[in-house]
Amino acid sequence: MRQVALTVNGMRHELELEPRELLVYVLRDRLKLTGTNVGCDTSSCGACTVLVDGESVKSCTVLGVQADGAEITTIEGLAANGSLHPVQQAFHDHHALQCGYCTPGMVMAAVSLIEHGEATSEAAIREGLEGNLCRCTGYHNIVAAVQDAAGAMGRAR
Amino acid sequence: MIPARFDYDVAESAAHAIELLGAGGGDTKLLAGGHSLIPALKLRIARPAKLVDIGRLSDLAYVRDGGTHVAIGALSRHAAVASNPLLAEHCPIVSYTAGQIGDPQVRHRGTLGGTLSHGDPASDLPAVMLALGAELVVQGKGGERVIPATELFTGVFETALAPDEMLVEARVPKLAASTGWAYVKANRRAQDWATVGVAALVHRDDGAVAGASIGLVNMGGTPLRARATEDALAGGSSAAEAAALVTDGTQPPSDQAGSSEYRAHLAQVITRRALEQALGN
Numbered sequence: 001m002r003q004v005a006l007t008v009n010g011m012r013h014e015l016e017l018e019p020r021e022l023l024v025y026v027l028r029d030r031l032k033l034t035g036t037n038v039g040c041d042t043s044s045c046g047a048c049t050v051l052v053d054g055e056s057v058k059s060c061t062v063l064g065v066q067a068d069g070a071e072i073t074t075i076e077g078l079a080a081n082g083s084l085h086p087v088q089q090a091f092h093d094h095h096a097l098q099c100g101y102c103t104p105g106m107v108m109a110a111v112s113l114i115e116h117g118e119a120t121s122e123a124a125i126r127e128g129l130e131g132n133l134c135r136c137t138g139y140h141n142i143v144a145a146v147q148d149a150a151g152a153m154g155r156a157r
Numbered sequence: 158m159i160p161a162r163f164d165y166d167v168a169e170s171a172a173h174a175i176e177l178l179g180a181g182g183g184d185t186k187l188l189a190g191g192h193s194l195i196p197a198l199k200l201r202i203a204r205p206a207k208l209v210d211i212g213r214l215s216d217l218a219y220v221r222d223g224g225t226h227v228a229i230g231a232l233s234r235h236a237a238v239a240s241n242p243l244l245a246e247h248c249p250i251v252s253y254t255a256g257q258i259g260d261p262q263v264r265h266r267g268t269l270g271g272t273l274s275h276g277d278p279a280s281d282l283p284a285v286m287l288a289l290g291a292e293l294v295v296q297g298k299g300g301e302r303v304i305p306a307t308e309l310f311t312g313v314f315e316t317a318l319a320p321d322e323m324l325v326e327a328r329v330p331k332l333a334a335s336t337g338w339a340y341v342k343a344n345r346r347a348q349d350w351a352t353v354g355v356a357a358l359v360h361r362d363d364g365a366v367a368g369a370s371i372g373l374v375n376m377g378g379t380p381l382r383a384r385a386t387e388d389a390l391a392g393g394s395s396a397a398e399a400a401a402l403v404t405d406g407t408q409p410p411s412d413q414a415g416s417s418e419y420r421a422h423l424a425q426v427i428t429r430r431a432l433e434q435a436l437g438n
């Protein structure tokens with residue numbers, strides 16, 4: 001067992017973890033933050049994407065102990081003061097989801113992409129979301145939503 | 158999928174990591190970005206007794222001007238290598254190729270040292286290092302030694318590193334303005350490993366081709382140099398003629414992504430494309 005401190009969505013948690021516990025299960029099972037989904041469990045689908053120190057990562061492929069001391073943001077941490085994050089709002093406006101299973105990971109990957117200044121064109125967004133699979137939408141509305149959100153977040157700066 | 162139990166320690170320095178590796182007697186493994194190792198732990202293909210986490214050694218995450226070469230610290234993440242201006246200026250084949258690995262999430266975690274130490278013949282950067290004639294700096298109990306890329310890759314998931322050694326730096330040569338380059342990766346789906354990949358460097362003298370250096374991904378148990386193609390180009394053959402020789406000495410594997418015959422064909426096609434691209438820039 002190892003003592004680990006994680007700051008998740010601004011809240012500090014001190015946990016005793018087995019080294020083999022994956023970050024996604026620390027978030028879901030220990031902290032009850034079940035917004036982060038497990039899709040493939042084999043690093044392929046991106047449903048488990050969260051931000052670790054501001055960068056998108058697949059939390060099924062990170063050990064909880066590796067995140068010791070890190071700031072983590074999950075889908076639950078995006079909305080502030082009762083209003084949706086611009087990426088969430090754009091997914092809503094563009095109907096960028098059907099079953100919604102991929103959505104938390106898709107939104108987190110998009111937030112990272114936009115904040116790194118990499119959502120510069122439709123092609124760049126399609127490339128930048130290559131680590132996230134959606135089995136429903138055909139991606140069209142997702143890409144439109146991310147393009148819209150990138151514009152909105154750029155204007156807000 | 159949950160890995161089998163293992164112990165875990167955080168290395169405070171490269172020397173500390175090497176000490177912990179030595180104390181583990183072969184059953185201890187380094188953990189860098191974890192993006193090859195953690196999937197293997199989850200499938201229980203790898204069952205080390207202990208992991209030594211080197212992922213926090215931020216003093217080994219650097220890209221520095223070394224005079225005639227650029228030095229890249231082993232803990233540099235693929236994303237940092239991909240966006241590095243020094244590499245973009247002096248050795249753009251490295252930064253470009255790092256940006257072709259996996260997807261953004263993978264590039265945020267995976268490290269240069271990890272991809273070079275893992276010995277996966279399907280990985281992109283090992284073949285680039287081979288084509289460049291890069292040098293790898295390795296640290297062990299007795300100090301540092303330098304391994305040429307031509308001697309690093311010894312088999313599928315095997316390298317010339319001793320069990321208690323750690324790769325600390327890669328040195329890539331600064332390319333002359335007259336050197337054209339290309340990395341062409343063929344895969345079936347966006348985030349897949351290369352079915353086949355070709356790293357090409359073409360050296361020109363007064364506009365004429367003076368020599369070439371070509372590294373192949375996934376055309377055998379290790380990354381390979383395409384010597385017959387290189388010799389043909391140096392001897393004045395066209396890109397198409399030289400590319401037809403690329404399968405010489407290769408043993409392309411058969412798997413879900415393609416049969417051995419398909420890979421042999423694909424290698425010829427993308428080698429021609431890589432050479433044309435390299436000659437054009």
Ligand SMILES: Cc1cc2nc3c(=O)[nH]c(=O)nc-3n(C[C@H](O)[C@H](O)[C@H](O)COP(=O)(O)OP(=O)(O)OC[C@H]3O[C@@H](n4cnc5c(N)ncnc54)[C@H](O)[C@@H]3O)c2cc1C
Nearest residue numbers: 187189190191192193194259267268270271274280281324
């Ligand atoms: C979904 C997915 C897609 C991917 N796609 C690609 C791709 O298209 N192309 C590609 O090339 N790769 C791909 N990868 C692999 C990725 O590039 C890995 O990051 C890389 O192969 C290993 O780097 P790491 O830092 O994660 O190493 P780890 O997984 O931490 O370690 C890998 C091995 O190297 C050893 N090791 C690590 N660092 C050192 C060191 N400094 N010295 C000595 N030994 C060391 C470890 O002990 C372990 O045995 C992909 C991975 C995933 C999960």
Ligand code: FES
Nearest residue numbers: 039040041046060
């Ligand atoms: S569940 Fe992590 S990538 Fe699919």
Ligand code: FES
Nearest residue numbers: 098100134135136
């Ligand atoms: S909305 Fe169903 S998987 Fe994307």
